[in-house]
Amino acid sequence: MDLAFLNAVYANGGPYVCAYLDTSRTAEEPDRETARRSRRVCEALVDQGADAATVAAVAGVVGCDREIAGRHGQAIVAVRGRVVLAEELPVPPARDEAAFTALPDLMPLVVQFAPGIRYVAATVHCLPLPYAEPADELEVACQAGVWPGSAVAPGDCHLMRGPAVSWLDGAGQEAADGIAALACSTDAEAIVLAGIAWVRNVLADNLDGRWRKRTVTCDGDGYPAPRGRALMEEELAAAFEGRLRSADRARVDLFQARRTGRHGAVEGLSDAVAALQRSQAGTLLLNVPVGFPVELRVGVPVLRTGPPEADPGPYGALGFCAGPAGAAVIRAAVRTGAELIVVPRDQLPLTDGLGALLRYAGPERAPHPHGPAVG
Template identity: 45%
Template sequence: MRLSFLEPLYAEPGPFASVYLDTSRDVEHPERAIALRWQRLRDTLARQGADRPTLGTLERVVGADTDVPGLHGQAVFTAHGALVLDGELPAPPAHDSARYGTLPDAMPLVAQHLPEIPYLAVVVHYGGLPTAETHGTVTVAAEAGMWPASVVAPGERLLRRVPVSEWHESAVRLGHRLDEWARHDGADALVIGGDGWACNVLIRRLPGTLRRRVVRVGGPTPADTGRGLLEPQLDSVFRGRMAAHDRTLVERFIARRARSGAAADGLSATVAALQRGQVAALLLNHPPASSLHLWTGPRPTQLALSEQELRTFGVRAPHEDHADEALVRALVGTGAELVVVPGSELPLREGVGALLRYTDPGTPS
């Protein structure tokens, strides 16, 4: 998973206010419920030292996502009274939270973007007589997305209305358009739902490479919900699955670790590699526990297991921060990726490992 969407978070130094809030409006008097939850978080931030400009900015932004339907949440980050990132969460956070500190609390936002699987979703509807395939209209809606984040932030959408009499020929052209789109976005799957006959015509006319990535789904297929196309079906298709790109990184890590190559296993070796900017991808069995801390300096690569270690690098005033905050900043600052892989599939020492860009004799493993 690439973390470039977090770059605005680190354009300015902290301290940062990080707020995660359930902003779903599927309850009675939702604005009142959101206001009450925000008031509790506001009090928490005030006790942690957040200033009035910071609280005022958050007051204006929290709950402003009134155009997002269904269950969802909001992640808001400010620094020095200015909004630096406002992100929609595809599901409400497990619990509302607010933190004011040196680094932004970005891992919960990252976790809601995982496993970030690129896909195309297509809904095909046939409106006509049930016994005639020459009358009526075929309506097609297609959308690119990154599951699961795109269910609340739908991507580009293509719409087509085709007379049934022209559907066989039009499906060929549409198939090539979808193939180009899938190649451009690196889609792992083409998820198709809708009416049987019209879907079958399209699938049979897809280029072979794309046809092999088709996942046919059933169930209701509305295209006007305000959320991602085929949202309920996407969950059943992708839950528990890794993106193909991430799978490749895991396999590369396993191969390199087996021959003591460019791979780090364990927290100490991984932190040392991050200090050198060597990490191409950080592998985690799960996000670090909130009780685990690292020491940090002002630059992304300034992180260490102890205060003394960081001082030997010339950092005059190290801060003790949550490990997940320090790791995410280091990944964003060095352009590294993040892969979360189950421990049952790939056990990592202390739950942490790294695929390296290069290795040298001084790199621990």
């Protein structure tokens, strides 16, 4: 996963307001429930010393972007009266959280966006015409996305229609070409087909060899999608369960080979942090569920409500005193341009749940006598 989209969060320094909320629309009165959660979060931030302008900025974006059906959440980061990040989360947080802090904890956000597989979903269904047989007209709906983030941030849904009688006489090829063109333009690595079995089989047969090898067919229809949700969400979840991007799978294999040879890879929180300090970590590997064993000690002054200190560079403020290690690790990865791969623990158990592929040869172990520290 490329973490460059988080650069703007750290651009101006803190202190930050960081909030995670359940904005699901499953309650009897969802708008009232969201407003109640927003008030509680804002009250907690005021109690922690956050300024009124920043609290108001957070309140202004809670649940207001668009209406999304079902269960979901929202992550918000704001600083000095301005929201610098507001992202929809496919899964709501276990509980609403809000912190006024020197460093925002973005670990829960990035974990939800992994593995980040680019795909095209296509499903075919009958479109009855007036006074005609139900199967006289067929419609193909297709949509590109990046799984699983696009579950609650879907792209445009493209529709292609045609008579069923012409499906074997060119219409199937035309639809397959349209799906392949969308996959090419979005750099997709998978096509997922659903809907009427014989029609999706025609689609698969009409894809060229490059895409046929990357195609997954599944039962179900998935159309129409609920408001604000991705097309074929359940089918996509089943197709991508436990799967990594192909590039990430190659990096995981490389990490395992280097780990065996004890060169070019490190493992454990202390050694991974040391590699980040040297800007040596090219790719971080992170186990889920996340469970770092310790907090990360850093050389940052105690949080003040006055003007923030000037940012001392990539390493001088990678975390905050007695704070979560995950917050510091993610910031360090963003600031040093390291990519992130989230790997289920049962696929690749890592010491402390963290490992790193190194960009260049050099010292790969830097023991910390009092535990990991940055600053």
